[in-house]
Amino acid sequence: MRYNDPSPLETPVLTRRFRLPNSQSIDTYLASDGYKGFERAIGMTQDEIIGEVKTSILRGRGGAGFPTGMKWGFVPRTSPKPKYIVVNADESEPGTCKDRLLMEFDPHQLIEGVLIAGLAVGAQQGYIYIRGEFRYLIGVMDKAIDEAYAKGYLGDNILGRGVKFNLATHSGAGAYECGEESALLESLEGKRGNPRIRPPFPAVAGAYQCPTILNNVETFCAVPSIILNGGKWFADLGSPKNGGTRLFCLSGHVNKPGVYELPMGFNLMRMINEVGGGIRGGKKLKAVVPGGSSCPILKADECDLAMDYDTVAAAKSMLGSGGVVVLDEDTCMVKFALRIMRFYAHESCGWCIPCREGTTWLKKLLTRFHEGQGQRSDIVMIGDLSKNMLGRTFCPLGDAAAMPTIAIVEKFRDEFEAHLDGKPCPYEHINAFSKSGLAA
């Protein structure tokens, strides 16, 4: 059971159990190679496990795309301090909705990934930091954790093999900022979710100032298959330097929105047209946000590209967290910029000045502009203010607000000019018309 119909173009690895009946239960999981990767990992050395993950070219699925094996290698294994595994399940990036499915339909895959990470660095305690709005998932994860304890896959002597690992869920309280790893750790420790000064990075001083592995849900979920089938097998599923498959969250003006597991490097236009069934209502494509709201937007003519970290970066955007938002020709880009900025102004934690004040200023400015009260100089100022945030904020949230805005102003300046001189938004009319059902 899942929310959207699968596409024949998918390569189900992480999602392969989604359609099994009762996919959340440990029995289903065990009947389909569940915990086999973990059992195999028990027999491996720490270096072997990390080596396998390095071979897989698994890159962090949270957005930055940092090689996971390398990150795990940074944990000082001789440190006398306890080590922690923390799952970033604070999925809040607009356009991204994959981690919730991974937890809802295959919670044990996540637990197994965490267990293997624990073996890789010698951690005995893990936390799953779940976005506060995902209340129902806390129950799902807790149930799965209880099952794992009951079957001996968690506890002080796992499977009688002398392995100790305990795992608990922790609820976020509704802040996007807590998806940033250091803010997440602050929140996990019970403090206000402000980001921390880095370095030190979590691998050295994370939860409770102890060495910590912190990865995205999807990243951990890929690990059992990697250990079971080998790093090379996983790497070969994707494109060079971009191992494996990835869950793309296709949303916006497509006929078949949904979460699709596709190989790394899958062509974006094919994704829209073949996986997503093309643009809704036969409209033309205007633009695509390739990886969640913080990624610079791609114009329609820039969208014929392979969806892997490096190719999208070369197109001056980011693969990000896999949230592909498709916009058709009737979308007002000023309003779109405003919508994004409203989100970031609302979610800015308030720690640093450029992000706190910049996002709020831009929100107000874009609101006024969209209402037709803008001046020509405002167009320059929108870009200017964004650039004054870019690279100067404490954490990447400021960049996340600045980057898409800069791109939108650069690529769709004509639409901004169309809002000048007190003119009403040229798209409001079309949208009002279509919403009323008269368009047909």
Next chain:
Amino acid sequence: MADLVKFTINGREIEAPAGMLAIEAAKQNGIEIPSFCYYEGYSLQAACRMCLVEVEKMPKMQVACTLPVAAGMVIRTETDQVKLARKSTLEFLLTNHPLDCPVCDKGGECELQDMVFKYGAGESRYVEAKIHVDEQQWSPVVFYDGPRCILCFRCVRACDEGMGVGALGVVNRGAMSLIAPNKGDHLECDECGQCIDICPVGALTSGPYRYLTRPWEMDHIGTICTHCSDGCKTTLGVRNDEIVRGNNRDRSGVNGEFLCVKGRYAFDFNKHAERLQSPMMRVNGKLEEVSWSKALETIANKFGEIRSRGGKFGVIGSNHTTNEENYYLQKFARQGLGTNSIDHHRTGDVVTLVDALSGTTGRLANSADFYERKAVLVIGSDFSVEHPFLAFQARANFRHHEAHIYTVTAEPVREDNYAARSVRVAKGEELGALEGLREALAAEPDLVIVFDDSIKGDKVRSVVEFGQSLGIPVSYCALVDYSNSRGAIDMGLAPEIGPGYHATGQPGMSMNDMLAAADLAALWVVGANPLENAKLAASKAFVVVQDLFLTETAQRADVVLPAASAYEKNGTVTNGRGEVQRLKRASATMGAKTDLEIIGLIAKEMGLAPMMGPWLPETVYAEIRKTVKGYDIPLPLVTIGAQQSTPVNGRVGVESRPDLVRSEHNNLFESGTLGRYSQVLNTVIEGRQSR
């Protein structure tokens, strides 16, 4: 000390210890890197982004406040990119700042104003509506104006890290973020006002000071707080001869910028409506105002008459008056009145400590020791409450140097929160707990032992023996109560001891003896209130009282003379560690005279002026330098205020009187009789609750 590394800032080669923060290294070399949130001594924030600088080989600009310098580093602080970043950060800051500078208390001494003046844009591009929230009153002394707040979080850190109170936090998110007090709508804390002083803008303002003046209309007089024996320097803002503010933003004095509620606000007794402004004499059983000449003449006649018939005098001096006044008073008593019955309220057993340490030097702890020694042992005292500055020093020592703090007290104390060891004992059993700490203390590199009046007499000797047996350098501090308690004993306000701890070898009554002597002919009380809780046995005694207010003692007087407060005179006082510091006259009150002048005028009236010498503080101090051991400190050094006085090298040679030692254990909101007349101390919620 880390190895020195060479690097460049703006092309200039600079040497600094490896790992030093770039912002500090720049400051030490006269290069300003602007910042709001960076504050020396508190945790790093990197929140304001004002200190962004260019560093060669780094892709993005770096914040200098978290950037450790390294060999070969090339830093640039004045490039176009850096200047633009500063300008835009200030532009962002001003978007929601109300710019109500013309009516803001901070206007003229505001860091935001200064920054915008130097680094900001000349014009504003912001045309949207500003966010407004109403001003909040958190306590009688703390007000918060959210829109002015730039969220540098200095106040939060000063309260949490500096004071160990942690009464401030942040609520809401993004541009709606606000600083919030611990009780939701109000503060319950030490009311120290550190948060107000550390605020770079006018977001946190002081209740008593609000809208009284513009900062540039004040004179700033650096003097010493008159309340407790910690002896903090307080810089009084004076406008039209009225003290309107206390702070120590220039970080001068032993206390740096630290001040507690008393040092910052409790100067307000000075203008209390009940301040005495005219001499009073008992006429038909009632005190009536008379002229100075009439009052002085009456006293001189009466004193002269009692002296000539050999009547018994009793003289009680003060814990608040200056060294000069105390010295002058005992000289008058001993040489003018011919009595050795002079005393004061003793609040800590300094005499025994001085005696027990005889033959050694440098064993009396000074203010810096509490911050620099590797361990501090607090015996008996509720340190944060009774000696807030010393506790602040110890806390900073723990924070910056990981010093070990040990407490031996009857009740839980704030120091327990970070103490290496806390020992709870029944009151009076403190000494017995020390052996249990021996092993831990002996392992420390050095130690300060500080004790209150639970350790007196032979117990002081036992503590010193214990300390000396540890085999590590130990310095000691006997806590006393008031601003010049230490100076009072140094100046010989005791029958058995003259100035400089010389045994007088003369008989004389102690304070208790005087009050109990039925045949006492005259009692002269200068700045003390011995009848607060006691009766004067001699119902016929002629009583002269010099004070600011009509205290219980003054109400019994035959002649009352209005005295100037510590903030109305010049002179020196000696704090609890023996540091001699300088009082400077900040304001004047009509009618009152300094105790020095009053004593001088009585002497003159009695024809003793030539023997007493001029009643000028400088002249008396010059005499003190010559005659009192440890006080040979030139006045300019006293002004800096960190000179340790070493009272004796030999034995005191007299039985000290531990039975007379009794601390009042005043808390943060009490200050003996004086505290009753401070409106702030009486209105803050904690002050009311503690009574």
